[in-house]
Amino acid sequence: MNVIICSDYEQMSLEACRIVAGVMRKDKPVIGFATGSSPIGLYKKLIGEYENKKLDFSCLTTFNLDEYVGLDKNHIQSYNNFMMTNLFNHVNIDKSKVHIPSGTGDLEAFCRLYENEIEKSGGIDLQILGIGRNGHIGFNEPGVPFGSKTHIVNLDADTIEANSRFFDSIEEVPTKAVTMGIRTIMNSKSIVLIANGAQKAKAIYNTIYGPVTTECPSSVLQLHPDLTLILDDQAASMLPQKK
Numbered sequence: 001m002n003v004i005i006c007s008d009y010e011q012m013s014l015e016a017c018r019i020v021a022g023v024m025r026k027d028k029p030v031i032g033f034a035t036g037s038s039p040i041g042l043y044k045k046l047i048g049e050y051e052n053k054k055l056d057f058s059c060l061t062t063f064n065l066d067e068y069v070g071l072d073k074n075h076i077q078s079y080n081n082f083m084m085t086n087l088f089n090h091v092n093i094d095k096s097k098v099h100i101p102s103g104t105g106d107l108e109a110f111c112r113l114y115e116n117e118i119e120k121s122g123g124i125d126l127q128i129l130g131i132g133r134n135g136h137i138g139f140n141e142p143g144v145p146f147g148s149k150t151h152i153v154n155l156d157a158d159t160i161e162a163n164s165r166f167f168d169s170i171e172e173v174p175t176k177a178v179t180m181g182i183r184t185i186m187n188s189k190s191i192v193l194i195a196n197g198a199q200k201a202k203a204i205y206n207t208i209y210g211p212v213t214t215e216c217p218s219s220v221l222q223l224h225p226d227l228t229l230i231l232d233d234q235a236a237s238m239l240p241q242k243k
């Protein structure tokens with residue numbers, strides 16, 4: 001495991017961009033993207049690299065981690081809309097190569113299809129992750145089995161509360177989501193997890209030093225052979241090397 005501690009969010013975004021750009025230069029790259037505030041800086045940097053003609057998105061295939069159940073893909077808070085607004089609408093990506101879980105329709109059938117699509121692509125070269133305060137990755141909440149593939153989950157009260165900042169009221173936050181499973185994420189060839197802010201410090205400590213337990217889903221990442229954590233000072237504040 002590689003841990004990169006950065007002075008600030010800007011530096012974190014630069015580090016993450018450097019790694020993503022490296023993967024994008026390989027033949028037929030496949031990248032898994034995440035939503036949330038943590039990767040927004042990375043997406044801005046990637047757009048900048050595209051505008052400066054240093055990155056070409058035309059051959060890239062993407063798979064997003066998750067989507068809320070019940071939100072139409074055009075809903076302003078859908079993760080589909082998030083990815084279009086924050087990245088895909090600004091670069092020369094072929095939208096037929098963009099895969100974002102669907103939160104409507106036959107969800108069980110969709111989950112099976114999504115796993116098949118990932119397999120058909122040759123597998124994910126690099127998966128970007130954020131992390132929830134409770135250690136969730138994607139929307140895999142505490143208790144989700146490590147063997148899980150793309151599936152439907154009930155969101156924890158803590159997650160609903162944390163994500164209510166994006167909705168007019170907490171009642172509007174969906175209570176379920178479709179998410180890549182832990183196994184799906186662990187099958188990626190490499191993983192970069194981005195975390196900033198003191199509210200992530202405990203989850204980051206548990207990710208690195210905690211027991212590997214479904215009670216902290218991100219702790220499973222200790223078992224991944226190619227994991228990089230990109231942290232700001234605050235998210236790293238509970239790590240022994242920072243004390």
Ligand code: GLP
Pocket residue numbers: 034035036037038039065066129130131132137138139159163
């Ligand atoms: C959501 C997403 C996660 C993301 C998490 C953290 O719950 N499903 O993939 O990692 O939020 O979000 P933020 O980066 O805004 O803290």
